[in-house]
Amino acid sequence: MQSPTLTRISPDSVVSPGEVLQFRCTTPSPTCISVDFTLYKTGISIKKQTAESTTTFTLTVDASHQGQYTCDYSYRESNSTSSRSNSINITVVNLQQPNISFSAADGWSQFGPDGAEVIRGYGFSIVCSIEPQYPGGSFHLEFSGSNITKTQSAVNHSATFLFSEADFVNQGNYNCSYEVNVSSRTFTSTTTEPLTITVKVNLQQPNISFSAADGWSQFGPDGAEVIRGYGFSIVCSIEPQYPGGSFHLEFSGSNITKTQSAVNHSATFLFSEADFVNQGNYNCSYEVNVSSRTFTSTTTEPLTITVKVSLDPFIGFGLTAGLLLILLPVIIWVVKTQKRQKFQVDRKDTQCECAENTSESLQEENKTHAKPYCEIAETIFHQKEIGQ
Template structure:
C-alpha cells in the first residue's frame, strides 16, 4: 500500500505508522515523522546610491547613467542559503545569503536594464533543496533626465519693451522666440507652447530653435514656453517646460503716430526746398550765360568797325597834313576819346569772359 501526498500542507505534518491486521494478529511498522517546511516569501528593495531613483505607485524610474542596487532579504528561518535574482522571468544572477540578505549592484543604468525584477530564496534542509515563492516584482523604468530649456524673446525691428513680469510687443512689429538647451544629446526637437497648447515644432540645430512671428497681432498675446524632446532606444523623452514668457501686444501710441507723420512731412518739405533751390540756380546760370554771350558778340563787332575807321582816319591825316592846327588838335582829341572808349570796351569784355568762365 502506498500513500501519496500530492500537495503537502501544514496539516500533513506528524508521525505516520503502517498497521497490518490479520485474523490472528496485528503488526505495526516503524514510525515515520513528516515535518512540513515552509519558506517565507522574500522581500525586494530598489535603491540608487547617487540619487537617480524616482518612485511611483506601480514603477520605479532610474535615470540613465546612474547606479542602482536591488536587495533581496528574508526573515530568519534557516542559516545560509542563496538568493536568485530574476529579470523578466529569467534568472540572471545568484548570490549567497549573508545575514539573510543579498545585494545586486548595477553600476550604470542602461535601457537594457529596464524590466521586472524579483527574488527567490533557496536553502538545503535535511538534504533537500527548498525554494521560496518569488518576491513581489519590482518594475524598473530607465529614463533620460533632460535639462530645463531656456526661452528668449527678441524683436529685430525694435518693437520690444521688457518689464518685470511681461514683455510688450508693438502691434505690426516682428518678434522671435528662441528655445535652447545645454548640450546633453545630439538632435532632438523643440515644441513651442502657447497658453498650454503646442503650436509649432522645429528641429534643434546647435541645441536651439527659433520661431519667427513676422507681424505681431493681438492673437499672439499670451504665455509662451518650450519643451525639448529627444528619442533614444525607441523611446521619446521630454524635458520639463521652460520658464514661461508673457507677451502683451500693444497698439502704437498716438504720440508715435504724430511723430512719424511729422517726420514724413518735414522730410517732404526739405526735399521740395532742395529741388526748388537747384532749379533756381540752374535757371539763373542759363540766363547769365545768355546775357554774357550777347555783349561779347557786340563788342567783337564794334572792335572790327573801330579798326576800319582808324585806318581811314590815318589815311586822311596823311592826305591832309597841312590842315589847320586847331582842327588837327580837335581831330586828335576825338581820336584819343575813341581809343579810350575802345579800351573801356576791351576791359568790359575781359570781365565778362571771367564771369562766364566762373559760372561754367
C-alpha cells in the same frame, strides 16, 4: 500484542509541501483476518485503514505534516490494540516567499503607477530577502527580458544585486526566489511578485527668452512688450544632455505648435512683424530620440508677450507743439521789428514830402502857411510810434 513495524516508503525524510509521503505499517506476523491500522503523528491519530497484515498510508505533504510518526493495529474480534511501532521523523521544508525591493543611487528613482522608475545612466539595486528559517542559502534574481538569472549567496538572509548604470535593456519585470540545502536536499521557494522597473530619460526643463528687432521692446509687470509692426524672436534652449532633438513652441492663442530642430541645444523662432494676433502666452518643450524611444521634457513657465501701438505720431506732434511755443516770441518780435522799420521808412518819406511842400510854399506863399503842416505831420507819426 506485539508492536507493528513502521517503514517509510518515500525516499526522503525531508520533504516540501506538495510532495507525496508514504508509510507502511506491518503486523509482526501474517494474518488472515482484517486488521485495523492507525497512523499517528506526534501521538495524535491522523489516519485509519483496514487491511490484512500490512497497509500503506499515503499523505500529500503540507506544513502540518512535520513531526514524529508511529502506527499500531487492532483486531476487531478481540477489541484489543497493539503497542505503538517504531517512530519515523519527517521534516517539512516550507520556505516562505521572499521579498523584493528596489533602490537607486543618488535618489534618482520614484514609484509610479507601473512600478519603479529609474533615470537612465544612474545605478540602482534590487534587494532580495527572506524571514530567517534556515542558515545560508542563496537568492536567484530572474529578469523577464533575459534568459540569464543572477545568483547571489544570502548574507543575513538577504542579497543585493547591483546595476551600475541603468539603461533600457534593464527595463522589465524582476522577481526573486530563495534556494537552500537541507539534509542533502535542495529546496526552492516560490518567486516573489514581479517588480516592474522602467528606465526613463531625465530631460531638464528648457529655457525661454525674448528679444525684439531694433530694441523696440521692454519688460513690463505682465511680461515682454513689443511695438506693433516690429519683428521679434523667441529663443528656446536647454542645457546639453543629448545631441540633436527639437523644440516645440506652443502659443496659448492658437492650436498651432511650431517645431524647429535644435542647433547647439537651442532654436530661434522668428516673427517678422508683431501684431495683436501674436499677443498671449508662449512656452517651450524639448523632444529627443534616445535608443529608438522618444522623450519629451516638461514645458517652460509661460512667457507673456503684449503687443502695443507705437507712440511715434504722438511724440512728433508733441515736439512740433513744443517747437511752436518756443518760436512764437521770436516770430512776434520779427513781425514787430518789420512793422517798426516800415513805420520809420514811411515817416522819413513823409518828412521829405513835408520839406518839399515847405520849399514850394516858401516860393509861392508865405512860410507861415507850411510850418503848421509839418508840425501836424510830425505829431501824427509821434502818436503812431507811441501806439506801436
